[in-house]
Amino acid sequence: MKSVRLLWVPMVLLVVVLAGWWWHAHTTEQSTLIATQDVSAMLKDPAVIAKGRYLATVSDCMSCHTQQGGEPYAGGRVIPTPFGNIPAPNITSDPEHGVGRWSFDDFWRALHSGIGRSGERLYPAFPYTSFTKTTPEDAIAIFAYLQSLPPAAQASEPPGLNFPYNVRSTLNAWRALYFKPGVYKPDPAQSAEWNRGAYLVQGLGHCDECHAQRDALGGLQGNAPLSGGQIPVQDWYAPDLSTQANGGLQGWTQQDIVDLLKTGQSSKGTAFGPMANVVGSSTQYLHDDDLRAIAIYLQSLPARAKLVPVAASFDSKALADHGHDIYVKRCADCHGENGAGLANVYPPLDGNSSVLEPSGINAARAVLLGGFAPLTQGNPRPYSMPPYAQQLSDADVAAVVTYIRQAWSNHAPAVEERDVAAYRHTPID
Amino acid sequence: MLPLALLLGGLAHADAPSVPDTLQQRIAACTTCHGVHGEGAQNGDLFPRLAGKPVAYLTLQLQNFQRGLRKYAPMEYTVRQLSPEYMHEIAEYFAAQQVPYQSSGVPNLAPSVLQRGQQVVTSGDPSRQVPPCQACHGKQLTGTQPSVPGLVGLPYDYISAQLGSWRTGTRGSKAPDCMSEIANRLAPTDITAVAAWLASQSVPADVHPQAANAITPPLRCGVLDSQGGGA
Numbered sequence: 001m002k003s004v005r006l007l008w009v010p011m012v013l014l015v016v017v018l019a020g021w022w023w024h025a026h027t028t029e030q031s032t033l034i035a036t037q038d039v040s041a042m043l044k045d046p047a048v049i050a051k052g053r054y055l056a057t058v059s060d061c062m063s064c065h066t067q068q069g070g071e072p073y074a075g076g077r078v079i080p081t082p083f084g085n086i087p088a089p090n091i092t093s094d095p096e097h098g099v100g101r102w103s104f105d106d107f108w109r110a111l112h113s114g115i116g117r118s119g120e121r122l123y124p125a126f127p128y129t130s131f132t133k134t135t136p137e138d139a140i141a142i143f144a145y146l147q148s149l150p151p152a153a154q155a156s157e158p159p160g161l162n163f164p165y166n167v168r169s170t171l172n173a174w175r176a177l178y179f180k181p182g183v184y185k186p187d188p189a190q191s192a193e194w195n196r197g198a199y200l201v202q203g204l205g206h207c208d209e210c211h212a213q214r215d216a217l218g219g220l221q222g223n224a225p226l227s228g229g230q231i232p233v234q235d236w237y238a239p240d241l242s243t244q245a246n247g248g249l250q251g252w253t254q255q256d257i258v259d260l261l262k263t264g265q266s267s268k269g270t271a272f273g274p275m276a277n278v279v280g281s282s283t284q285y286l287h288d289d290d291l292r293a294i295a296i297y298l299q300s301l302p303a304r305a306k307l308v309p310v311a312a313s314f315d316s317k318a319l320a321d322h323g324h325d326i327y328v329k330r331c332a333d334c335h336g337e338n339g340a341g342l343a344n345v346y347p348p349l350d351g352n353s354s355v356l357e358p359s360g361i362n363a364a365r366a367v368l369l370g371g372f373a374p375l376t377q378g379n380p381r382p383y384s385m386p387p388y389a390q391q392l393s394d395a396d397v398a399a400v401v402t403y404i405r406q407a408w409s410n411h412a413p414a415v416e417e418r419d420v421a422a423y424r425h426t427p428i429d
Numbered sequence: 430m431l432p433l434a435l436l437l438g439g440l441a442h443a444d445a446p447s448v449p450d451t452l453q454q455r456i457a458a459c460t461t462c463h464g465v466h467g468e469g470a471q472n473g474d475l476f477p478r479l480a481g482k483p484v485a486y487l488t489l490q491l492q493n494f495q496r497g498l499r500k501y502a503p504m505e506y507t508v509r510q511l512s513p514e515y516m517h518e519i520a521e522y523f524a525a526q527q528v529p530y531q532s533s534g535v536p537n538l539a540p541s542v543l544q545r546g547q548q549v550v551t552s553g554d555p556s557r558q559v560p561p562c563q564a565c566h567g568k569q570l571t572g573t574q575p576s577v578p579g580l581v582g583l584p585y586d587y588i589s590a591q592l593g594s595w596r597t598g599t600r601g602s603k604a605p606d607c608m609s610e611i612a613n614r615l616a617p618t619d620i621t622a623v624a625a626w627l628a629s630q631s632v633p634a635d636v637h638p639q640a641a642n643a644i645t646p647p648l649r650c651g652v653l654d655s656q657g658g659g660a
Contacts, residue, residue, distance in 0.1 A: 068495075068496060068497035069495070069496025069497050069498065276510060277509075277510075280510050334448070334457075342448055345448055346448070369503070369506055370458045370461070370507070371458055371506060371507050372458060372507065372510060372511065374510055375510045375511055375512055375515065380512065380514070380515065381452075381455060381515055381518070382455070383448075383454065383455045383457070384455060384456060384457050384458035384459070384507075385457065385458060386457050386458055386460075386461035387458060387461065387462070387503055387507070389503065390461075390462065391461075427502070428502045428503075428505065428506045
């Protein structure tokens with residue numbers, strides 16, 4: 001592992017040098033064009049602070065910037081990446097450890113340009129690649145809210161990264177390849193609602209940070225936005241969000257999307273894994289018109305190319321038959337023999353995007369982990385599913401997951417025993 | 430709020446499976462491991478009994494898993510999103526269950542080890558500043574309301590694993606964490622002795638936790654400071 005990684009070093013360094021040059025040649029500091037005295041008045045305005053609180057919820061700043069059981073926004077939660085662990089820093093108003101001494105310009109450079117207060121390049125585990133779309137007015141509101149938070153005197157941890165990724169200047173190369181700073185530009189051909197949805201999804205909501213495939217350097221390039229991808233290290237699959245032909249959410253209505261984001265449940269499926277956290281700490285609190293705007297935008301995503309069915313590497317019929325027996329015994333009581341579930345209690349498995357997603361990870365992990373549907377204001381006492389990690393062998397999980405991926409109207413590739421063995425040991429986060 | 434009509438509509442749907450609207454049905458995840466009545470199970474991992482334990486104690490443990498003070502990944506995943514109200518309701522369910530204790534095995538140890546265990550539980554070990562366990566867990570060792578759990582009827586493996594977790598930091602509670610203090614003061618051989626003696630005692634007929642005023646804790650415990658416990 002180590003030696004393979006070191007082979008990269010000369011190449012990365014070369015790219016760094018070239019890109020560093022490119023970067024200096026091509027960047028000009030963006031200014032927000034809002035006069036300083038207006039900014040300082042806005043930072044103290046209670047209405048601006050309240051708006052900032054809402055926008056910080058939309059962007060879910062808190063869930064990264066808060067440790068399990070820790071002070072809100074005081075930092076410490078570690079974001080795992082294939083390149084190492086990156087802790088999110090303290091962003092409370094603490095002058096020593098937080099952003100208490102930051103000016104709005106400092107904050108704007110971080111949010112809009114991914115540059116820290118001392119000019120250091122920030123790691124894109126902080127999703128500034130999406131946040132760059134935020135308007136200056138919204139950025140001021142978020143900053144005003146952070147400044148209104150009680151100071152928490154908790155020192156931020158340094159990142160634990162492997163060479164060469166621990167050299168922040170290598171990020172110049174990365175940025176040259178993957179980062180285009182720029183505030184969202186409304187599309188005049190579209191409705192105001194559509195534009196609001198696009199702004200929220202592409203910008204503050206940073207949906208694409210999970211819902212698109214990353215390449216070997218952790219960039220989001222070359223794939224259609226929101227076309228689905230596996231989240232590195234955490235091993236969940238965030239599905240394609242197109243509702244049109246061959247899309248991951250094919251057949252989802254506007255109401256289904258709104259229900260899922262607001263309550264964690266919909267007639268098409270239930271949020272779980274990282275999406276349950278997104279719903280629990282962020283989208284359930286969105287105003288109805290913002291949820292509708294998001295749904296309208298997602299519904300406009302284009303149809304996708306039909307996936308060429310991969311020739312099965314083995315005959316999965318026997319596996320699926322064994323899976324059927326397990327399903328009838330263990331699962332049908334809740335999800336129904338016909339896979340239709342029970343409205344607002346148990347999700348349907350027929351046509352479920354997380355059962356059908358290409359990798360099979362989500363269904364396998366759902367079976368291993370079980371758990372509660374997200375707890376939201378709309379569903380304060382959710383039902384739950386038993387975890388099967390302790391009751392079913394890897395072979396049995398592979399069988400029942402293969403069965404649900406191929407039963408009813410579902411046609412997705414089989415899942416193999418060795419895949420399940422790997423997911424069983426994925427850390428839970 | 431979720432429209433009630435929608436929910437009822439769903440339940441009334443003809444060919445859909447019917448599901449009772451009970452807490453027991455909602456918490457299928459918990460009962461798979463801990464048993465429908467919280468009787469506990471030994472199934473590779475050791476799933477502790479929850480039945481009859483004090484409500485505030487159970488609620489606090491759920492919060493401790495949620496905050497990462499107490500570590501066991503499947504529990505942390507299951508409770509990560511539950512609200513304080515829901516956790517309290519679930520704790521009440523298990524606290525109210527009355528099911529007989531199952532006997533569990535005790536390793537074969539010399540009588541002197543069991544005697545040593547009894548001595549620590551009833552008199553403590555002043556040389557290591559270990560107070561008697563009875564001082565907080567009650568004369569009958571059935572626990573005290575609202576936050577001290579009983580020590581009777583617990584399996585040997587569970588007691589020694591929990592005392593070990595306090596020493597390695599994978600179990601913690603509200604500071605000052607008196608049990609962590611005590612577990613670290615105990616000699617490793619005494620952990621074996623105490624766990625073995627406790628697990629070999631027969632369970633008294635009345636297993637209800639004693640009233641709060643039955644004890645005067647010899648050490649400060651965060652969980653006993655505010656007698657409301659974690660709820």
